[in-house]
Amino acid sequence: MTALPLVFDAPRRGLPPRHIADMSAEERRAAVAELGEKPFRANQLSHHYFARLTADPALMTDIPAASRDRLADGLLPPLLSVVRHLSCDDDSTRKTLWRAHDGTLLESVLMRYPDRVTLCVSSQAGCGMACPFCATGQGGLQRNLSTAEIVDQVRAAAAAMRDGELGEPGRLSNIVFMGMGEPLANYRRVVDAVHRICDPAPGGLGISQRSVTVSTVGLAPAIRKLADERLQVRLAVSLHTPDDELRDTLVPVNTRWSVDDVLEAARYYADTSGRRVSIEYALIRDVNDQPWRADLLAKRLRQHLAQLVHVNVIPLNPTPGSKWDAAPKPVEREFVRRVNAGGVACTVRDTRGQEIAAACGQLAAEG
Numbered sequence: 610m611t612a613l614p615l616v617f618d619a620p621r622r623g624l625p626p627r628h629i630a631d632m633s634a635e636e637r638r639a640a641v642a643e644l645g646e647k648p649f650r651a652n653q654l655s656h657h658y659f660a661r662l663t664a665d666p667a668l669m670t671d672i673p674a675a676s677r678d679r680l681a682d683g684l685l686p687p688l689l690s691v692v693r694h695l696s697c698d699d700d701s702t703r704k705t706l707w708r709a710h711d712g713t714l715l716e717s718v719l720m721r722y723p724d725r726v727t728l729c730v731s732s733q734a735g736c737g738m739a740c741p742f743c744a745t746g747q748g749g750l751q752r753n754l755s756t757a758e759i760v761d762q763v764r765a766a767a768a769a770m771r772d773g774e775l776g777e778p779g780r781l782s783n784i785v786f787m788g789m790g791e792p793l794a795n796y797r798r799v800v801d802a803v804h805r806i807c808d809p810a811p812g813g814l815g816i817s818q819r820s821v822t823v824s825t826v827g828l829a830p831a832i833r834k835l836a837d838e839r840l841q842v843r844l845a846v847s848l849h850t851p852d853d854e855l856r857d858t859l860v861p862v863n864t865r866w867s868v869d870d871v872l873e874a875a876r877y878y879a880d881t882s883g884r885r886v887s888i889e890y891a892l893i894r895d896v897n898d899q900p901w902r903a904d905l906l907a908k909r910l911r912q913h914l915a916q917l918v919h920v921n922v923i924p925l926n927p928t929p930g931s932k933w934d935a936a937p938k939p940v941e942r943e944f945v946r947r948v949n950a951g952g953v954a955c956t957v958r959d960t961r962g963q964e965i966a967a968a969c970g971q972l973a974a975e976g
């Protein structure tokens with residue numbers, strides 16, 4: 610396998626024109642006024658988009674036609690269209706392939722559980738972090754997504770749940786930034802998207818910050834910056850091994866910010882937010898599944914995070930052309946047992962969407 614370069618700066622091409630979901634309530638009022646419309650039209654637009662969950666100007670019939678056209682042209686550019694939906698797990702999991710205005714493809718995955726409904730969103734088209742076991746990482750970075758392109762994945766999923774497209778009508782309750790891309794490499798747009806997703810309706814989609822998880826490869830300075838935003842979102846760190854030697858190859862950005870750097874930043878996040886940090890650990894046969902690594906993982910996590918941590922073990926989903934496979938179940942059980950015995954809470958994450966290439970790390974947006 611040839612190593613890909615790390616890419617932090619996305620190409621500037623392709624971002625869509627501004628959309629109301631890019632803006633704060635104040636910015637929306639200013640933008641409406643700029644178009645020569647009364648400020649209260651901003652509230653009408655917000656109500657349609659964030660409360661009624663519609664992005665189609667034709668349905669906004671309480672706005673006079675002339676105003677509606679002006680507002681639509683200026684503030685509601687088409688963002689994402691469905692290329693296809695794929696369902697599995699008895700229709701409780703649905704992957705959507707989206708096409709953006711410039712032809713860029715991206716994916717999101719909606720998962721229905723007995724007690725919650727979770728959407729896995731993309732923050733970039735592709736990813737520049739080059740993790741060798743991840744399908745998105747192996748495809749490279751196409752571009753950042755705009756705030757509105759992130760928010761619109763959520764709006765569409767909330768509408769789908771309300772309309773009973775995944776069985777009985779329900780409510781979208783949780784968001785995980787675990788789709789395509791490295792959220793902290795598209796920092797400002799992701800933080801703005803969190804505000805739009807969590808602001809109370811009709812100013813935003815009204816999902817609790819505590820039900821949002823931002824997952825990162827471990828960009829330590831950006832983790833600290835996120836902590837200073839004083840949000841209530843959960844942080845997940847994709848650690849995958851406790852030692853720098855192996856992590857330099859599994860998560861190449863480790864050559865910039867080591868395991869210690871990342872765990873110190875995670876501790877700062879836990880201290881400022883008061884929330885436990887999740888550690889993601891994709892278990893790979895004969896690569897990172899040894900008993901000694903489980904012991905070392907527990908030791909280092911206890912040192913850095915004490916009780917403010919929980920480990921999610923994810924059975925590796927082999928990606929096309931990869932030489933790696935998931936650890937055998939007995940090895941996985943022993944790994945989890947040792948981490949728990951070492952004083953750190955550890956469980957296995959169930960992985961949905963296997964047959965539709967929608968499981969962790971499989972998103973590759975094949976048109």
Ligand code: SAH
Nearest residue numbers: 743787791824825847889891925926969970
């Ligand atoms: N870039 C962010 C978020 C996207 S990936 C991050 O890395 O955290 C979401 C999670 O899926 C990460 O923990 C990632 O390491 C994991 N993952 C990627 N490829 C995987 C695979 N093939 N099998 C299992 N987990 C995988």
